[in-house]
Amino acid sequence: MSLFNVYPLFDITPVSAKGLFVFDNNGNNYLDLYGGHAVISIGHSHPEYTNAISEQVRKLGFYSNSIKNPLQEDLATKIKELSGCENYQLFLCNSGAEANENALKLASFHTGKSKVLAFENGFHGRTSAAVAATDNAKIIAPINAQQKVDFVKLGDLTAVETVLKKNETCAIIIECIQGVGGLDESTTAFYKGLERLSKEYNTILIADEVQSGFGRTGDFFAFQKHKINPDIISMAKGMGNGFPVGGILIDEKIKASFGLLGTTFGGNHLACAASLAVLKVIENDNLIENANSISNYFKEKAQSLPKLKKVKGRGLMLGLEFDFPIAPLREALIYKHHIFTGSSKNPNVLRILPPLTIQEKHIDQFFEALHEEL
Numbered sequence: 001m002s003l004f005n006v007y008p009l010f011d012i013t014p015v016s017a018k019g020l021f022v023f024d025n026n027g028n029n030y031l032d033l034y035g036g037h038a039v040i041s042i043g044h045s046h047p048e049y050t051n052a053i054s055e056q057v058r059k060l061g062f063y064s065n066s067i068k069n070p071l072q073e074d075l076a077t078k079i080k081e082l083s084g085c086e087n088y089q090l091f092l093c094n095s096g097a098e099a100n101e102n103a104l105k106l107a108s109f110h111t112g113k114s115k116v117l118a119f120e121n122g123f124h125g126r127t128s129a130a131v132a133a134t135d136n137a138k139i140i141a142p143i144n145a146q147q148k149v150d151f152v153k154l155g156d157l158t159a160v161e162t163v164l165k166k167n168e169t170c171a172i173i174i175e176c177i178q179g180v181g182g183l184d185e186s187t188t189a190f191y192k193g194l195e196r197l198s199k200e201y202n203t204i205l206i207a208d209e210v211q212s213g214f215g216r217t218g219d220f221f222a223f224q225k226h227k228i229n230p231d232i233i234s235m236a237k238g239m240g241n242g243f244p245v246g247g248i249l250i251d252e253k254i255k256a257s258f259g260l261l262g263t264t265f266g267g268n269h270l271a272c273a274a275s276l277a278v279l280k281v282i283e284n285d286n287l288i289e290n291a292n293s294i295s296n297y298f299k300e301k302a303q304s305l306p307k308l309k310k311v312k313g314r315g316l317m318l319g320l321e322f323d324f325p326i327a328p329l330r331e332a333l334i335y336k337h338h339i340f341t342g343s344s345k346n347p348n349v350l351r352i353l354p355p356l357t358i359q360e361k362h363i364d365q366f367f368e369a370l371h372e373e374l
């Protein structure tokens with residue numbers, strides 16, 4: 001049986017990984033500045049993480065959400081402690097798209113409205129409402145297009161208000177820093193304006209932190225830099241360091257009732273053990289501080305790069321915007337220098353999304369390779 005051919009593949013077969021490095025079946029090691037698409041937060045095969053999952057699977061790998069699972073409570077407590085987000089409730093699922101799908105459903109249940117306001121160049125996943133709110137016509141099937149979405153330019157508060165005034169919008173969904181779109185971010189005035197307008201027009205503000213959450217930007221959540229309180233916060237990627245886990249933090253004003261949301265696998269014992277281990281390492285190894293200091297080091301070093309237009313992003317959610325398409329450079333970095341990086345919708349932006357455990361010596365290795373290629 002052949003595989004459904006939806007992924008253009010690099011000709012590399014990893015067989016193991018440790019810390020910042022991925023090892024292939026020919027004995028080559030690759031510096032991972034891509035983190036498996038912003039997923040690897042505490043480094044590959046961290047002992048705290050592998051032990052936690054191994055121990056948990058020996059005890060109890062899975063049982064359904066019809067029984068008590070204190071690990072879910074522990075996870076809620078720890079997320080609150082590390083993020084400082086007070087007065088939220090936690091619902092667990094399995095992926096980023098699912099997190100956003102549940103967030104949009106809740107917004108619609110809560111407000112009784114059905115339209116969504118999303119932003120140009122945003123990406124929210126591939127499930128029904130989430131993909132409809134994603135600004136990419138190629139991945140929206142007719143069945144998804146039934147969901148009505150207004151797309152507005154990032155930063156255009158006047159356009160947001162024009163849409164909200166119609167009183168049909170249940171949710172505004174936004175990535176505070178756009179990931180797939182190419183690392184654009186608006187101003188604090190804009191995000192604060194969104195918070196104000198969402199209250200004024202009875203709309204739920206959803207912060208999509210699937211990529212930017214769990215310390216990646218140098219804050220626990222990217223929106224925290226702008227001092228706003230979204231009604232729902234969606235999370236996934238870095239939350240499990242590779243174990244599939246997602247979730248939403250839901251403002252206390254949104255009330256739960258039995259059966260309103262549900263999932264078979266969401267919040268299972270293994271997923272909780274994985275995510276608790278991630279949070280323990282983020283805390284004990286001061287990884288948010290590390291994200292900030294390595295980010296500064298990276299930005300300083302980038303100043304000396306030729307052909308660079310701009311360094312984008314913050315923390316360890318970074319982009320290098322050049323004055324040329326980066327695809328051949330990215331290939332050279334992979335095949336010649338054995339360094340994984342990412343691309344984006346903007347063809348000139350090379351994306352850097354390493355594990356938060358990265359050190360200066362890894363950044364030096366990357367810039368040596370870049371100087372050679374440029």
Ligand SMILES: Cc1ncc(COP(=O)(O)O)c(C=O)c1O
Pocket residue numbers: 095096097098100123124125126175179180208209210211212236237
């Ligand atoms: C901001 C954002 N939201 C949602 C998603 C979808 O997450 P998943 O692929 O886990 O469904 C992604 C994935 O890249 C993302 O970057």
